[in-house]
Amino acid sequence: MAANKPEIPSLADIVAKVKSGEIFDEIKKSIISSQVWTSSFRHGYADTPRNRVLQIVSNVWLHLHPVKIHRHALRIRFTWCMGGITFLLFLSTVVTGVILMFYYRPVGEYAYFDMKYLQYDVPFGMLMRNMHRWAAHAMVITVWLHMFRVFLTGSYKPPREFNWVIGVFLVTFTLLLSFTGYLLPWDQLSMWAVTVGTNMARATPFLGHEGPFAEFVGVTPRYDARSMLLGGSLVGPPALLRFYVLHCIFIPLVAGALMIVHFWRIRKDGGISGPL
Amino acid sequence: MAAEAPKKKVEGLPEKVHVWPYLVRLELLCAILVAIALTVWSIVIDAPLEEAANPTKTPNPSKAPWYFLGLQDVLVYFDPWFAGVVAPVFIIVGLMLIPYLDVNPKGNGYYTYTERKVAIWVYSFGFLVLWIALIIMGVFLRGPGWNLFMPWQFWDPHKVVALVNVDLPYAFGVRTYNMAMLFGGAVVSGYFALGTAAYFFMERKAIKNVGFMRMFLKIQLYLIMLGMVIKIVLRLGFNIKYIWVTPWFNI
Ligand code: HEM
Numbered sequence: 001m002a003a004n005k006p007e008i009p010s011l012a013d014i015v016a017k018v019k020s021g022e023i024f025d026e027i028k029k030s031i032i033s034s035q036v037w038t039s040s041f042r043h044g045y046a047d048t049p050r051n052r053v054l055q056i057v058s059n060v061w062l063h064l065h066p067v068k069i070h071r072h073a074l075r076i077r078f079t080w081c082m083g084g085i086t087f088l089l090f091l092s093t094v095v096t097g098v099i100l101m102f103y104y105r106p107v108g109e110y111a112y113f114d115m116k117y118l119q120y121d122v123p124f125g126m127l128m129r130n131m132h133r134w135a136a137h138a139m140v141i142t143v144w145l146h147m148f149r150v151f152l153t154g155s156y157k158p159p160r161e162f163n164w165v166i167g168v169f170l171v172t173f174t175l176l177l178s179f180t181g182y183l184l185p186w187d188q189l190s191m192w193a194v195t196v197g198t199n200m201a202r203a204t205p206f207l208g209h210e211g212p213f214a215e216f217v218g219v220t221p222r223y224d225a226r227s228m229l230l231g232g233s234l235v236g237p238p239a240l241l242r243f244y245v246l247h248c249i250f251i252p253l254v255a256g257a258l259m260i261v262h263f264w265r266i267r268k269d270g271g272i273s274g275p276l
Numbered sequence: 277m278a279a280e281a282p283k284k285k286v287e288g289l290p291e292k293v294h295v296w297p298y299l300v301r302l303e304l305l306c307a308i309l310v311a312i313a314l315t316v317w318s319i320v321i322d323a324p325l326e327e328a329a330n331p332t333k334t335p336n337p338s339k340a341p342w343y344f345l346g347l348q349d350v351l352v353y354f355d356p357w358f359a360g361v362v363a364p365v366f367i368i369v370g371l372m373l374i375p376y377l378d379v380n381p382k383g384n385g386y387y388t389y390t391e392r393k394v395a396i397w398v399y400s401f402g403f404l405v406l407w408i409a410l411i412i413m414g415v416f417l418r419g420p421g422w423n424l425f426m427p428w429q430f431w432d433p434h435k436v437v438a439l440v441n442v443d444l445p446y447a448f449g450v451r452t453y454n455m456a457m458l459f460g461g462a463v464v465s466g467y468f469a470l471g472t473a474a475y476f477f478m479e480r481k482a483i484k485n486v487g488f489m490r491m492f493l494k495i496q497l498y499l500i501m502l503g504m505v506i507k508i509v510l511r512l513g514f515n516i517k518y519i520w521v522t523p524w525f526n527i
Contacts, residue, residue: 126322188328
């Protein structure tokens, strides 16, 4: 009977434990051995070779990395860190873009005024818009630089040919992401830039109404490659909606999927290229 | 002079290192720096927002987003079907073909110029000149009417530019439409045929190793790239508009 009775520690005991710091060790121990903790964190943090491995393989965000890499792959002068920065900028646009989506409606009557609202009334709205835009522009630049360094190091050579091809898709989708987003502010700048860009589609051979050989196919201004892109014969509200869906859903999904393949292939191809 | 320069250090270090902490900490550092830079940039400079879209009011000049201005500039020299559709397709397909056309085994995974001079020259020329330089020109030097203005010149929307361009057959004295079409067609196909033949002759020893198809595709891509440069030079230096005029398309 007496053994089951919880012992009530005396005040003096507690004070002594606090003073010696022992109580913190006890609290830490009970937290770390609790079910909640052990189910969330699978290994300790002490710097042991085992933990260094577990840090990577038991973390869903880090496990895209291999556990070990060649020493030279760490050199900024080799990679310029451009692939990683491109990915970071992409993630920045995803986060800020979702915030913008809370306030923006892709409708001819609203879009421009939602931009004004975002800039002047939404707390941090202007900052979110700026970060989204500048990250997108920076991403275009870093992806070109990344490509340039991959070329200069000959990293497209066997066995990495396929990853280069994925990369060309990625640079194309990066530009398309930027281009479809360019229309969304629905101001003079965006409307006319997209008009200039999409006017090219009407010159598509066979499929554009002003393109070579169009007369053999019979396409019309209202029914050709360009009107498929715009949902009409000029850049109007249907084009805005189309570009919005492409910009916020279709292209990010495809580009995101390709990035996963891209990263996976780097590992399957034996890690970052290097002198053998 | 010493007998031989010491070998690069990197090659002496085949060992691997743990990603945690060596790579992850670099990534974190890099991420922090980029985040700071992006935040400062976004606080200091506001994204542009002009007046509301107005389909009845065309700005002059109307420019595509800056990253497409290289292509927009090519519109000066080529018709839209080429500059806006076929050229981008060639660029994308050509880039994708690079690993399959460049069979030089050297320079795989390290910086070298001497072991792959041609490859580096061609790519750098395409990227730095035909892409980046044209973009810079499109952003800063193209004003109203897509005319060239130096940075210190006023963007005069009424600038008068004499239209003195003629087609190549005309410059050579060919005056009838059908003869001009034949002449132009001969020049364009002759350019590709002679270029291909010359390349195959010069590289005849390589055909066995590299393969016919590879060499054929490679020289076509080179000729297209070079052709764009030739056309730019003909236009700017000799006021030649088209080389080949047909009822369906002009080059
Ligand atoms: C959204 C765009 C892209 C992202 C996020 C991305 C990301 C990355 C990352 C993080 C790496 C690791 C090494 C490094 O940072 O340099 C890498 C390597 C690589 N990337 Fe990209 N990349 C992109 C676009 C491209 C493009 C456009 C190309 C080429 C056309 C390309 C081809 C390659 C190749 C071949 C490697 C392996 C390099 C090596 O082994 O040295 N990538 N990429």
